[in-house]
Amino acid sequence: MSGLFITLEGGDGVGKSTQAQLLEEWLTAQGRTVVRTREPGGTEVGEQIREIVLHHRGDIAPRAEALLYAADRAHHIATKVRPALEAGMVVIQDRYIDSSVAYQGAGRVLAGDTIRDLSMWAVDGLLPDLTVLLDLDETAARQRLDAAEKRFDRLEAEKAEFHARVRAAYLDMAATDPRFIVLDAAREPEAIASDIRARVEQLLG
Ligand code: TYD
Numbered sequence: 001m002s003g004l005f006i007t008l009e010g011g012d013g014v015g016k017s018t019q020a021q022l023l024e025e026w027l028t029a030q031g032r033t034v035v036r037t038r039e040p041g042g043t044e045v046g047e048q049i050r051e052i053v054l055h056h057r058g059d060i061a062p063r064a065e066a067l068l069y070a071a072d073r074a075h076h077i078a079t080k081v082r083p084a085l086e087a088g089m090v091v092i093q094d095r096y097i098d099s100s101v102a103y104q105g106a107g108r109v110l111a112g113d114t115i116r117d118l119s120m121w122a123v124d125g126l127l128p129d130l131t132v133l134l135d136l137d138e139t140a141a142r143q144r145l146d147a148a149e150k151r152f153d154r155l156e157a158e159k160a161e162f163h164a165r166v167r168a169a170y171l172d173m174a175a176t177d178p179r180f181i182v183l184d185a186a187r188e189p190e191a192i193a194s195d196i197r198a199r200v201e202q203l204l205g
Helices: 016-029 044-055 062-086 097-107 112-122 138-148 160-176 189-204
Strands: 004-009 034-038 090-094 130-135 180-184
Touching: 004 016, 004 062, 004 097, 004 189, 016 034, 016 090, 016 130, 016 189, 034 062, 044 062, 062 090, 062 097, 062 112, 097 112, 097 160, 130 160, 130 189, 138 160, 160 180, 180 189
Parallel strands: 004 090, 004 130, 034 090, 130 180
Antiparallel strands: none
8 A cells, every 4th residue: 555544543622633634734735645534424424423423312332332433434444545545645534443442442441452353354454654642631621622612422521531541541552552653732733733744754755
């Protein structure tokens, strides 16, 4: 595969979309063809699954939730991401497998390894070249979400302990896997963007 696959990860309210946009603008200005996408969603089927997992009223059994995210991912990677990478494009993706390990694994307290295996099967083993983890403590992240005044989705509405487990799981994954860079999301967006660019420049050679 000749393209570059970059994922952005972190809790809710850490600024992933802002960074995805800044990175897209910079890469486009360099003449790269960029596909910017997200999970859940990113395809027509995915947007329907997104509606269920984020806005269904009432409970969804934790394993069903994990399977819905995995189904979204399977379709998204097969129909959009893999073809783009094969065509040499740069894919900037908001959330991927690590979100499932953090939210369904640590958050919902399912076995993280099983969740990872499920997603790895769903995408036939595709891992990102780079994963940017934007790290922010839960209180600051919650303040940003409150300030945005949007309606909380099912995951955002979870308690502080849930989000603390999600954050810890992300940091654990990043500590042992060189695919990650961890950036302090409390800094100015432009400072964060510059660190991301430096790493992407290395990868593009
Ligand atoms: P996101 O699109 O980042 O939310 P927003 O549009 O509000 O910025 O993500 C939606 C939610 O889905 C987020 O709370 C995390 C959750 N999620 C999982 O629980 N597991 C997953 O595998 C993915 C991709 C997302």
